[in-house]
Amino acid sequence: MKRKYFSSVAALLLTASILGACSEDDQTIEKGENAHNVKATGxxxxxxxxxxxxxxxxxxxxxxxxxxxxxxxxxKMTNIEVDWKTVQIEGLAEKRNLMLAAGDYPELFFASAFPKTDLIKYGQQGVFLPISDYIDEYAPNFKKILEEYPSVKKGVTMPDGKIYGFPAFYDPNFEALRAGTPWIKKDWLDKLGLEEPETPDELYEVLKAFKEQDPNGNGKADEEGWGTGYGINQFIGYLRGTYGLNKQGSMNINLDFKEGTEEFRFVPATDEYKELLKFLNKLYTEGLINQDIFTTEPHVFAAEASKGNFGMLAEVDPAELLNLDGYVGVPVLEGPTGERAYNTVSNGLGNLGMFVLTDKAKNPEAMVRWMDYFYGEEGSKMFFMGFEGVTFEEDEEGNFKYLETITDNPDGLNVDQAISEYLTWPGGYYPGMVRKKYFQGAEGKENSTLNAEKVLPYRIKDEDILPGLNYTLEENEKVSAVMTDVQTYVDEMTAGFITGNQDFSKWDDYKKTLDKMGLESYLEVAQGAYERSKEEE
Known part of the structure; x- marks a missing residue:
């Protein structure tokens, strides 16, 4: 994302260095003016x-x-009334930034998706309160997560040692939310006497057969190969591990280590990435992936895919998304050098700035407790399931499920629309913890669980996943100055190589252009941030 930064970097960094020189034990945390009103528990x-x-x-x-x-x-439960002002997700960034620029902002931002750059910038300016000052006393559920998952603590802690935002956190034991392969039409495989593909070459042959051998048996050449409405990164993400990329996970998607070292390389400039693009170019130029992949929108593609003419789909279970039965998860593919891995996996940490308190908050202790509830069991259940007898019921085995008024709504609403009359989670923007037990989206259903189990033997190990890098304000300026243009260029050239508008003979020229754009300075800053994070362990 393009970001602008204030010019008072030096002063802010000085403030950060002063803060960093003091241990938290040496600091006296000022209580909010109404802290006496806050109960410790219950x-x-x-x-x-x-x-x-x-x-x-x-x-x-x-x-x-x-x-x-x-x-x-x-x-009613908390004695805390929040007077909400809201904006559609599409207009969030503009509205959020205007409010802060004008100084006309509220006591708290919820589901507002602040990027790391804003957390450190406004945190060091004093606009965002450091919630780390309150976690020990007022956030037992979140504190437990930080203790149980050190990589999460590292990920949410800014370079000045403070935590400024409550994040979205996906239970690392909820495998279907972490890793899943595309979906393939099993009856088409059976009809053509084909096995599930195990290598890129086998995948090519399967897709070619789907397109040319009339597996739906209607005598028309209306079958399609592999499709998605969410862009080419859906395909690239599935194949990264197959081509030996991102062996440190996807928290820093453009970075992984040079083999046998802890020195970063830029993934989109590697020979492995080139080979991945060559494979996708082969599929694209032979019409085996949807030709509008770089321009279509999810709802447009969904309307086309719902006809059942795609042999392979890259989204969540088509049975849940499109009411199309008969799809199963594709295996993780073994690549040209023998790699068989699924590496596009995070440590469960989502957006870091989903809940922040501002310097206008009169009751920070109370609001930290208010937010912390949603990281616990009961809070998760209420946030995602709602209220017993109104939105859900519990069976004799202790499983929770939505009532038929939600799943088979009499007014013809889909599940997201029906539950949104009571709850706010549809759309995916929220702080808190996502647990499988209470999550009723497609990833919580049996088919997605089976898909995830198929992936698990090849999924990157949790201990190998590198947390997201956190930069100082000065580093952020350097990274933004380089990567805004670099990422645009990478995206353009990735599309060009795949569609054939760019010839692979231009690969060296592509890499030279990246170097001229300052790629080396970005790698130096990233390496420095990584080395600093190791020293803090």
């Missing part, structure tokens, strides 16, 4: 009710967050 959170100004991004325009069951019920 509900309500505050003895006397309070009202707080909040801003949030929402997915459905029809939602009124000031009249939504989730927040109405939580207010």
């Amino acid at each position: 509900m309500p959170i505050v003895e006397e009710s309070i009202q707080v100004d909040g801003f949030a991004a929402k997915f459905f325009a029809s939602q009124n967050w000031n009249d939504l069951m989730l927040w109405d019920e939580y207010e």
Whole structure:
């Protein structure tokens, strides 16, 4: 993303160095003016009710967050009323940035997806409060996550040693949310006497057969190969491990280590990436992947894919997404050098800035407790399942499921639309912890679980996943100055090589252009950030 930074970097870095020179034990944390009103445990959170100004991004325009069951019920539990102002997700970044620039911002931002650059910038300016000052005393659920998953603690901690945002966190034991391969039409394989592909070459042959041998038996050449509505990175992500890329996971998607070292290389400039693109070029030029992949939108592609003419789909289980049965997960492929790995995996840490408190917050202790509830079991259940007898029921085995009014809505609403009349999670923008037990999206269903189990033997090990790099303000300026243009160029050339608009004989010229754009300086900054993170362990 393109970001602009304030010019007072030197002063802010000086502030950071002063803060960094003091241990947290040496600092006296100032209590909020109403801290005496906050209970240490249990509900309500505050003895006397309070009202707080909040801003949030929402997915459905029809939602009124000031009249939504989730927040109405939580207010009754906590004695805390949030006066919500909301914006559609599409307009979030502009609205959020304008509010901060004008100084006209609320006490808290929820589901507002602040990037790391904003967390450190506004944190060191004092606009965002360091929630790390309150975690020990007021956030037992989040504290437990940090203790259990050190890489998460490293990921959320900024270079000044502070934590400024509550993140989205996906339970690392929820495998279907972490790793899954594309989906292939099993009856087409059976009809043509084919096995599930195990290598890129076998995948090519399968897709070619799908397109040319009439597996649906209607006598028309209407079958398609592999499709997605979410862009070419869906395909690249599946194949990274197959071609020996990203052996440190996907938290730093453009970086992995040179073999046998801890020195970064730039993934899109490697020979392995070139070979991956050559394979996708072969598929594209022979019409085996959807030709509008670089321009189509998800809803447009979904309408086309729902006809059932694609032999392979890159999204979540087509049975859940498109009401198309008969698809199974494709195996992780063995690459040309014998690699068989699935590496596009994170440590479970999503956006870091999904909940922040500002310097206008009069009740920081209460609001840290308010947010922390959603990292615990009961909070997760309420956030994703809602309310027993209204949105869900529990069976004798202790499993939770939505009521038929949600899953088979009498007004013809799909699940996301129906549940959004009570809850806010559809759309994927939220802080808190996602647990399989309470998550009713496609990834929580049996087919996705089977897909994830197929991937697991080849999935990158958790201990090998490198947390996201956190940069200082000065480093952020350097990275942004280089990578804004570099990423645009990489995306353009990736599309060019795949479509054939760029010949692979130009690969060396492509790499030279990257060097001229300052790639080496980016790698130096990234390496420095990595070395610093090791020293902090």
